[in-house]
Amino acid sequence: AQKITQTQPGMFVQEKEAVTLDCTYDTSDQSYGLFWYKQPSSGEMIFLIYQGSYDEQNATEGRYSLNFQKARKSANLVISASQLGDSAMYFCAMSARNSGNTPLVFGKGTRLSVIA
Amino acid sequence: EPEVTQTPSHQVTQMGQEVILRCVPISNHLYFYWYRQILGQKVEFLVSFYNNEISEKSEIFDDQFSVERPDGSNFTLKIRSTKLEDSAMYFCASRIDGKAKNIQYFGAGTRLSVL
16 A cells, blocks of 8 residues: 655745655555645645656656655655745645556645745 | 636535536546545545546445546536535546556545535
8 A cells, every 4th residue: 555644734935945845655566656736725736746766867847846765765845936826735646656547645735835 | 728627616515415526527538536635634535437437446435426427528426415524625637548647637626515
């Protein structure tokens, strides 16, 4: 079974600063995918970034990057140059395999508040 | 940009009533999912659907739940006799195919309130 742990219930960051949201995972699978989703107060779930377990490079998408440390089973999200609009819940998730019809397993989330 | 559409955004119902939550997945996607999120808790998988049948379901998805793709565009979740504990945000998600990265795109959710 897969498990995602997000140990930071809430984080504060100053506008324009970088912030790291922690995520550790547990799985016995060799092939898996890791994801981050953003949930603003309006409630929708917005896909941010994906990392495959066999990807050698850390994923980046604009101001988002994923710090993937396979041996430590961590997949931290780094947001650079924080903006007020980044204030939201952030969920780390994983799937058992990089492809195939497998459901996502989510962590409990981290609420990020960006301060002006 | 294509998106997953869910209706209604908020549904209020009496305990014991049937509800149908509707979703229009992204048009060329083949895999469909329902998740739920009880207020303040994490998102939980309910069911996945492919090729007009359920491919996987969780323990939450008991006999009170059913899914259907009645036509080429809609994907529905039915709860036959709602309970207070069914109150949650229900998300529909879709992904393109089995070969691509398992990136699931979510709709904005339907907030179900059971009174």
